Amino acid sequence: MKSIISVYKIGNGPSSSHTVGPYHAAQTFGSRYPDADSYEVTLYGSLAFTGEGHGTGKAILSGLPGAKIVFDRETREEDLPHPNTMLFKAFKDGKEIAATRIFSIGGGSIRIENESSEEDREVYPQKNFSEIVALCNQEKISILQLIYILEGYTLRDYLRKVWKAMQESVERGLVADGVLPGGLNLTRKAKYLYGKRCYNESADVTMNRVIAAYAYAVSEENAAENVVVTAPTCGSCGVLPSILYYMYKDRGFPEEEILDALAVAGLIGNVIRTNASISGAECGCQAEIGSACSMAAAAVAQLYGLSIDQIEYAAEIAMEHNLGLTCDPVGGLVQIPCIERNAVAAMRALSSVNLSRFLYATRKISFDDVVATMYRTGLDLNEKYRETSHGGLAQIYREEIEQQ
Numbered sequence: 496m497k498s499i500i501s502v503y504k505i506g507n508g509p510s511s512s513h514t515v516g517p518y519h520a521a522q523t524f525g526s527r528y529p530d531a532d533s534y535e536v537t538l539y540g541s542l543a544f545t546g547e548g549h550g551t552g553k554a555i556l557s558g559l560p561g562a563k564i565v566f567d568r569e570t571r572e573e574d575l576p577h578p579n580t581m582l583f584k585a586f587k588d589g590k591e592i593a594a595t596r597i598f599s600i601g602g603g604s605i606r607i608e609n610e611s612s613e614e615d616r617e618v619y620p621q622k623n624f625s626e627i628v629a630l631c632n633q634e635k636i637s638i639l640q641l642i643y644i645l646e647g648y649t650l651r652d653y654l655r656k657v658w659k660a661m662q663e664s665v666e667r668g669l670v671a672d673g674v675l676p677g678g679l680n681l682t683r684k685a686k687y688l689y690g691k692r693c694y695n696e697s698a699d700v701t702m703n704r705v706i707a708a709y710a711y712a713v714s715e716e717n718a719a720e721n722v723v724v725t726a727p728t729c730g731s732c733g734v735l736p737s738i739l740y741y742m743y744k745d746r747g748f749p750e751e752e753i754l755d756a757l758a759v760a761g762l763i764g765n766v767i768r769t770n771a772s773i774s775g776a777e778c779g780c781q782a783e784i785g786s787a788c789s790m791a792a793a794a795v796a797q798l799y800g801l802s803i804d805q806i807e808y809a810a811e812i813a814m815e816h817n818l819g820l821t822c823d824p825v826g827g828l829v830q831i832p833c834i835e836r837n838a839v840a841a842m843r844a845l846s847s848v849n850l851s852r853f854l855y856a857t858r859k860i861s862f863d864d865v866v867a868t869m870y871r872t873g874l875d876l877n878e879k880y881r882e883t884s885h886g887g888l889a890q891i892y893r894e895e896i897e898q899q
């Protein structure tokens with residue numbers, strides 16, 4: 496398996512391939528040619544056709560301010576090396592000094608033409624979670640120790656950046672007002688939910704309301720095309736930060752322990768990405784929200800000092816009860832059902848930990864089993880339910896609008 500770094504990408508929402516990847520590509524190219532006096536970026540294929548609606552231009556400008564952006568809708572996809580191709584050019588004194596093709600290959604990852612990337616490096620010899628558990632048991636080490644032995648302690652610096660970006664996305668989202676872009680006229684709800692305390696609210700209701708508000712905050716930031724962290728995708732970016740932010744701000748867990756939880760959650764995301772998929776287009780929403788829910792459950796289990804078995808079972812429960820979840824975003828926007836779904840998944844992650852704490856010794860299904868099941872189920876899902884907006888809520892909503 497590769498490094499867990501590639502599970503967490505910081506960039507503009509709402510789409511890992513259409514905004515986070517292009518943002519990274521722009522930043523990477525700009526850092527190579529800082530002396531250029533102007534830049535031009537040509538977008539091809541899917542980026543050219545849907546990039547305007549997805550905010551690809553805004554994401555590129557965040558990484559490469561002032562760049563001229565061209566949408567090339569003439570070049571046919573079969574003539575491109577990748578469906579999400581970008582051509583970056585740098586100019587100085589009116590002359591082209593560099594031209595590089597960069598591909599947004601999914602999950603916020605990029606590939607630079609004719610270059611191998613650090614991201615391609617195999618970091619974990621283990622292929623799945625059971626091999627990780629076996630090694631931890633054999634060496635009498637924790638999952639966390641295994642992660643740092645294989646990844647190196649520099650991973651922590653990256654996780655600190657990720658955590659900072661997650662906190663900022665919660666905090667920005669909690670104070671923002673207004674209507675989200677895209678035409679659905681959906682108002683932001685995080686601030687309202689956060690401030691809606693009843694005088695006789697129980698501690699449990701407060702906890703769920705506050706966690707939901709944090710999840711809304713991040714997911715609304717994503718929908719507003721602002722900076723979020725893929726965890727593991729943009730569509731599911733609210734689940735893990737909401738839980739971690741709650742544990743940090745409201746439960747007083749120290750930052751260092753939050754970073755540990757982030758590492759363990761990252762490993763869970765990594766196992767899913769390696770053995771199944773984290774893409775709604777490939778396997779439906781179970782691959783996005785199901786994965787995020789598993790990651791958040793594992794993070795909480797780690798924070799509470801639960802055993803490897805309990806961490807695994809928490810992640811397994813969280814995924815198992817998202818199996819079959821379809822991806823049917825209304826209007827092709829990452830808003831309905833996505834934003835609310837992040838909040839529900841965050842609460843479900845907590846319930847999964849509560850069950851795993853007591854019942855782990857009786858379980859029959861391993862985390863690897865449920866990951867394999869998710870993948871098979873995803874491949875069996877009708878295309879209508881894999882991010883095409885042709886079925887489910889997207890279809891019903893469209894029909895209702897047409898009838899009005």
Ligand code: SF4
Binds near residue numbers: 833
């Ligand atoms: S419904 Fe689709 S777009 Fe929305 S979060 Fe789920 S997988 Fe992502």
